[in-house]
Amino acid sequence: MNYWLMKSEPSEFSIDDLKNNPNKIEPWDGVRNYQARNMMRDDMKKGDLVFFYHSNCEIPGIVGIMTIHKEGYPDPTAFDPNDNHYDPKSDPDKPRWILVDVKYKRKLKRTISLTELKEQKSLENMKLLQRGNRLSVMPITKKEWDYILSLE
C-alpha cells in the first residue's frame, strides 16, 4: 500500500466536485509534468490512499481522502485540440501523458492547512514542505500519513 498527495486548485476542481460526481470517481487529467506522470504510470496501485490538497486558494491545505480507483492509462485530454491541456506531441499510438482515476473516500473533519503542516516538527522532511516544491503529485510516507491524520 502506497500513500500519495495530489494537488488541485479548488476553482478548477475541488473535493466537493469529486464528492458530487455521480459515482464519486474522476480521471485526474491535465498533469503535464514528467515526474508526476511517472508516479501515476509506474507506482500508483489500485487501492492506494491519497490526500486531496487544495492549492492556490484562500487556505491551501489537505481537505480530504481519496483512493486510486483505476491505474495508469493515457490521458485523453492530450489528444483533444479543444482542451486546455492539448499536447500535439502526444501521439495516440505512443501517448506521452498518463493519468489515474481517483475515487472519493471522505472529507477531513477540517482543513489541515499548509501553515499548520509547516508547524509540525515531525513533518519537516515532507516533500510538500520542501523549498520550491511544485509537484502536483507526490508520495507520502506512512509515518507522515498517520501523523497528519492524527492532527485531524
Place this chain on the structure above:
DNA sequence: GCCAACGTTGGC
C-alpha cells in the same frame, strides 16, 4: 550538452 529565455506553479 550548455544555458538563456520563457512559461508555469503556487504561496503570499
Place this chain on the structure above:
DNA sequence: GCCAACGTTGGC
C-alpha cells in the same frame, strides 16, 4: 497581482 523557484524548450 507579485514574484521566487523550477521545468522545458530550442538555438548554438
